[in-house]
């Protein structure tokens with residue numbers, strides 16, 4: 001007996017015949033502008049009901065990636081699959097309107113001359129009653145049922161954004177692409193709308209790819225973060241893992257303020273005034289950066305010219321002088337000029353802690369929260 005020939009539009013590599021392929025898969029996408037790869041070998045998989053955030057600085061290629069998936073930009077190489085079916089490579093291309101992909105952009109334009117109901121119904125097929133039922137269902141979900149017959153100019157920015165979300169979800173897209181969808185909203189509105197949007201997206205079971213340059217937004221929204229830099233995915237994983245096990249120095253500083261100490265490897269160890277750090281696999285003489293976040297610096301008082309005793313978790317204490325201290329609302333930020341080489345280190349402390357400038361204090365660093373990277377690597 002011979003087996004049926006493989007479907008040429010189905011990618012290989014799924015472990016068993018009944019294993020469900022990802023809702024969206026992109027493989028090795030590349031796009032060149034003026035000879036420069038602005039998207040460079042990007043591969044991602046997103047399941048139904050999963051929110052993936054493509055996070056990175058301005059110009060790193062996030063929107064171009066999204067535009068290729070939407071079908072409004074063509075890749076120079078690579079493939080895009082939906083539920084295991086090829087929808088686009090360099091020869092075959094399903095047109096954008098047949099991809100069943102919902103889109104929301106920062107400048108989501110509602111049609112000003114159409115009512116809220118007609119905006120939401122815009123991409124819907126079916127009878128008038130069916131359309132009306134779906135419109136009502138979605139407007140209730142975004143808590144705007146009472147505005148069904150209003151016009152966009154009668155709504156606030158946040159309400160308009162929720163209508164845009166309802167419109168994008170109305171045709172039950174299998175995939176939702178969102179490009180900085182909340183950046184036009186003011187801070188107070190944003191958190192609430194993000195949470196509502198997330199709940200609704202989960203309920204509708206779409207695979208979501210959300211583009212943002214704000215780490216906080218990605219941490220808040222994502223099941224998985226793909227960190228992008230200069231056209232490439234440099235790290236991918238659950239928000240906790242990306243935050244606590246950053247791939248390189250730039251990945252640490254993308255999420256938060258950082259402190260950096262410079263050292264040189266000797267016998268797989270890097271010596272610092274805070275004690276020695278493991279530098280496995282790095283040859284002697286390699287310059288390294290020991291990177292840590294201000295919230296992992298501990299502050300202790302001076303005891304007649306001495307600091308706290310060394311411990312396994314916090315290492316050795318180093319002496320510094322308070323430069324300035326500021327209250328930031330939830331925490332205080334204190335800057336120290338360190339005795340050992342005059343560098344400035346930052347520490348954050350919960351609540352209010354505002355020591356006067358010139359005061360001598362001792363700092364230790366949570367050793368398990370320090371990262372050792374080759375300098376410039």
Ligand SMILES: Nc1ncnc2c1ncn2[C@@H]1O[C@H](COP(=O)(O)OP(=O)(O)OP(=O)(O)O)[C@@H](O)[C@H]1O
Pocket residue numbers: 033034038056057058059060061062063064065213
């Ligand atoms: N049509 C185009 N022609 C030439 N260069 C382009 C074109 N579209 C994008 N680029 C360039 O490609 C790079 C990536 O752009 P892209 O918009 O994808 O970045 P991004 O990460 O989404 O940035 P932002 O967060 O600022 O929107 C940028 O340097 C941009 O100038």
